Amino acid sequence: MKHTIAVLVENEFGVLSRVVGLFSGRGFNIDSLTVAPTNDEALSRITLVTRGDEQIIEQITKQLNKLIDVIKVIDFEPENAIEREMVLVKVSAEDQSRAEVLRIADIFRAKVIDVTPKSYTLEATGAPAKVSAMVELLRPLGLKELVSTGPVVIGRGAKGWKG
Amino acid sequence: MKMNGARILLECLKREGVDTIFGYPGGTVINLYDELFSFKEIRHILPRHEQAGVHAADGYARATGKVGVAIATSGPGATNTITGIATAYMDSIPMVIVTGQVPTALIGNDAFQEADIIGITRPCTKHNFLVKDVKELPTIMKKAFYIARTGRPGPVLVDLPKDVQMAQAEFHYPETVEIRGYKPNLEGHPKQVEKAVTMITQAKRPVIYVGGGVILGNAAAELTAFAKRLAIPVTTTLMGLGAFPENDPQSLGLLGMHGTYYANMAVSNCDVLIAIGARFDDRVTGKIASFAPHAKIVHVDVDPTSIKKNVRVDLPIVGDVRDVLAKMLKAAEQVCPDAKVCQDAIAPWTAEIEGWKAKHPMSYKQSTTTIKPQYVIQRLRALSDPDAIVATDVGQHQMWTAQFFGFTTPRTLLSSGGLGTMGYGLPAAMGAQAAFPERQVMVVCGDGGFQMNLQELATIVQNRLNVKIVILNNNFLGMVRQWQELFFDKRYSSTCMELPIDFIKLAEAFGATGLQATKVDEVDEVIKKGFATNGPVLMEFKVAREEKVLPMVPAGASLTEMVLAS
Numbered sequence: 001m002k003h004t005i006a007v008l009v010e011n012e013f014g015v016l017s018r019v020v021g022l023f024s025g026r027g028f029n030i031d032s033l034t035v036a037p038t039n040d041e042a043l044s045r046i047t048l049v050t051r052g053d054e055q056i057i058e059q060i061t062k063q064l065n066k067l068i069d070v071i072k073v074i075d076f077e078p079e080n081a082i083e084r085e086m087v088l089v090k091v092s093a094e095d096q097s098r099a100e101v102l103r104i105a106d107i108f109r110a111k112v113i114d115v116t117p118k119s120y121t122l123e124a125t126g127a128p129a130k131v132s133a134m135v136e137l138l139r140p141l142g143l144k145e146l147v148s149t150g151p152v153v154i155g156r157g158a159k160g161w162k163g
Numbered sequence: 164m165k166m167n168g169a170r171i172l173l174e175c176l177k178r179e180g181v182d183t184i185f186g187y188p189g190g191t192v193i194n195l196y197d198e199l200f201s202f203k204e205i206r207h208i209l210p211r212h213e214q215a216g217v218h219a220a221d222g223y224a225r226a227t228g229k230v231g232v233a234i235a236t237s238g239p240g241a242t243n244t245i246t247g248i249a250t251a252y253m254d255s256i257p258m259v260i261v262t263g264q265v266p267t268a269l270i271g272n273d274a275f276q277e278a279d280i281i282g283i284t285r286p287c288t289k290h291n292f293l294v295k296d297v298k299e300l301p302t303i304m305k306k307a308f309y310i311a312r313t314g315r316p317g318p319v320l321v322d323l324p325k326d327v328q329m330a331q332a333e334f335h336y337p338e339t340v341e342i343r344g345y346k347p348n349l350e351g352h353p354k355q356v357e358k359a360v361t362m363i364t365q366a367k368r369p370v371i372y373v374g375g376g377v378i379l380g381n382a383a384a385e386l387t388a389f390a391k392r393l394a395i396p397v398t399t400t401l402m403g404l405g406a407f408p409e410n411d412p413q414s415l416g417l418l419g420m421h422g423t424y425y426a427n428m429a430v431s432n433c434d435v436l437i438a439i440g441a442r443f444d445d446r447v448t449g450k451i452a453s454f455a456p457h458a459k460i461v462h463v464d465v466d467p468t469s470i471k472k473n474v475r476v477d478l479p480i481v482g483d484v485r486d487v488l489a490k491m492l493k494a495a496e497q498v499c500p501d502a503k504v505c506q507d508a509i510a511p512w513t514a515e516i517e518g519w520k521a522k523h524p525m526s527y528k529q530s531t532t533t534i535k536p537q538y539v540i541q542r543l544r545a546l547s548d549p550d551a552i553v554a555t556d557v558g559q560h561q562m563w564t565a566q567f568f569g570f571t572t573p574r575t576l577l578s579s580g581g582l583g584t585m586g587y588g589l590p591a592a593m594g595a596q597a598a599f600p601e602r603q604v605m606v607v608c609g610d611g612g613f614q615m616n617l618q619e620l621a622t623i624v625q626n627r628l629n630v631k632i633v634i635l636n637n638n639f640l641g642m643v644r645q646w647q648e649l650f651f652d653k654r655y656s657s658t659c660m661e662l663p664i665d666f667i668k669l670a671e672a673f674g675a676t677g678l679q680a681t682k683v684d685e686v687d688e689v690i691k692k693g694f695a696t697n698g699p700v701l702m703e704f705k706v707a708r709e710e711k712v713l714p715m716v717p718a719g720a721s722l723t724e725m726v727l728a729s
Contacts, residue, residue, distance in 0.1 A: 066468050
């Protein structure tokens with residue numbers, strides 16, 4: 001089962017490697033990982049997507065909490081959270097496929113951020129499922145390059161999570 | 164008052180109550196050693212290898228309960244500490260290791276004797292720090308000691324670049340420390356404790372399974388009081404030996420791979436298993452699927468990650484074992500105002516266990532011709548002081564010590580359990596002897612493990628550390644040989660040591676006394692003489708070469724599938 005986990009950590013050197021080292025050392029998976037400082041500059045927030053059964057996810061959150069530099073860990077429940085990711089995708093676009101690429105971009109509200117006679121580069125943001133649906137439609141047209149941020153996640157409702 | 168970083172470090176150690184450190188000088192700690200030269204409040208012991216220095220600090224910590232401190236220089240000095248740090252990490256031993264580092268401006272430049280020790284030790288320390296500014300040093304040291312000794316203890320490494328040691332700063336040692344990401348949960352939840360005690364007092368076949376956490380948490384008295392109140396049988400892991408007196412009728416001794424028949428049977432047949440400060444290591448559980456198959460499991464541990472890591476747990480209690488056990492005793496007194504009623508309720512279970520004890524007691528076949536290693540262990544117990552400290556190395560002799568010595572007091576057994584580090588014993592004994600010059604300290608080792616750190620004979624003699632070294636010499640790497648005998652068709656690949664070493668001459672070369680027993684009737688004489696002789700003594704016992712450690716649960720088998728001593 002896929003889980004999106006947010007980890008609030010001290011914004012210090014070496015912290016990311018503690019988190020990543022924990023995953024590799026204990027054989028946990030990381031599907032994706034993003035990290036950036038928060039509105040409090042002393043803190044960084046890591047969003048990572050991992051997989052495992054209930055026992056493994058429990059171990060992951062406990063082990064993360066055990067790291068001295070980790071301040072808070074939240075394993076988000078999908079119904080109480082909003083997930084977004086961004087992709088930049090460079091796709092072949094020649095002759096008749098040029099229009100098709102634009103149609104798909106339009107449907108998914110993606111932006112064209114670079115154009116050449118042979119390609120379009122699109123920027124799309126949205127829930128991971130939406131973004132991957134767009135990518136799958138573009139794939140047969142000739143995907144030249146794909147770069148994704150991996151998801152970031154925020155809880156629903158008025159209550160903010162400090163940092 | 165302004166002082167340099169090196170001096171600040173020593174002042175920090177002094178304020179943490181450190182009286183003895185084990186360290187090895189080198190280029191990037193030369194400033195620290197220069198300060199140490201005139202700093203008389205801390206005793207410095209120079210081992211002959213940094214690994215041994217860390218093991219010595221570990222032995223010191225296990226014997227005293229205080230934080231052990233070791234120092235090494237950068238690069239090879241620092242990398243030599245790794246085995247020692249990993250050993251302490253696996254057994255949750257509180258330590259602070261200070262390593263020198265190349266000057267901050269050179270870090271990352273592949274400077275002479277540079278190693279990324281922060282990166283290397285990340286997975287084998289509880290935490291580590293690189294000090295970049297001398298002004299941060301006191302706070303970092305305060306944090307290092309706080310992290311090392313609180314919660315589930317562990318080693319903390321502080322990497323101290325040479326220029327930071329030389330830089331000047333005002334010294335103020337913080338009174339308290341606040342780490343927002345580190346708040347160990349020490350108080351067991353009262354509701355959980357209540358539920359646990361209800362479950363335990365309703366059990367028909369309860370067993371207490373005690374790990375090293377009870378010793379580290381100084382909770383042996385609370386454990387004993389609780390177990391005695393309800394007359395529940397107690398089995399311990401290797402790390403838990405000494406937490407409950409083994410001469411008590413309720414004691415089941417060791418459990419697991421080389422545990423007693425009755426401990427393994429009791430665990431396999433119990434209906435409630437109360438795990439306290441233990442972590443369900445594979446050497447304890449055997450095949451997980453058939454471990455304690457009929458039991459509800461209560462698990463008390465200060466480290467939440469230990470709970471439900473390897474086995475399902477029905478009732479977790481996160482907290483300091485001492486706090487939780489004290490609360491459990493109180494609750495037991497309320498649930499069971501008349502202790503006898505509760506004790507009688509499990510009398511049939513106790514009788515069943517007595518039956519197992521009578522059927523297969525711990526035993527070995529005595530010989531009149533060759534010295535049995537188990538016999539040496541029993542004679543060591545009989546002829547040593549009750550509060551003697553025993554360090555072991557790793558292997559057969561370690562298991563025989565665990566099985567036959569009969570530990571009754573916490574912190575009297577120093578042994579590398581989790582990592583299983585050969586070479587640990589001699590330096591660990593050295594550290595314990597430095598802490599307790601008046602107590603008997605012995606190390607039991609095999610001829611293999613002894614050779615892994617035998618250079619420490621020099622440290623022991625030089626510092627007049629009165630360590631008694633017991634070598635059970637079978638001229639084999641005995642534990643591996645045993646596995647080869649049982650599971651590899653007696654193909655003794657690289658386990659015969661072949662070259663016979665003259666250990667007596669070796670001891671004498673270092674200025675220690677060497678004694679040897681080759682016959683059964685020489686055993687007592689050698690032990691008596693060894694303990695009576697002032698100063699370090701090496702006692703070599705030529706033991707039966709192919710003796711096996713039994714009972715044995717083959718790796719991956721269930722605890723009930725024991726190979727028993729015939």
